[in-house]
């Protein structure tokens with residue numbers, strides 16, 4: 001699992017990940033770089049009482065929120081905060 005701290009949602013998102021060599025379609029492909037992670041495909045999370053939508057790409061340690069996200073960082077690209 002890879003955990004990210006999502007600055008749009010102010011909470012963690014956890015993704016099951018696999019290596020590029022054995023992508024099986026049930027997990028995200030993780031480049032293995034904890035400093036500058038890249039995950040694919042995009043991450044779509046719905047949560048909370050108001051059904052907040054968080055849709056993002058993580059590329060080279062940055063998180064790009066797509067415009068269908070419903071939180072305050074929709075449409076923006078920000079540095080991914082470090083997580084333990």
Ligand SMILES: [Zn+2]
Nearest residue numbers: 006008009054
């Ligand atoms: Zn989020």
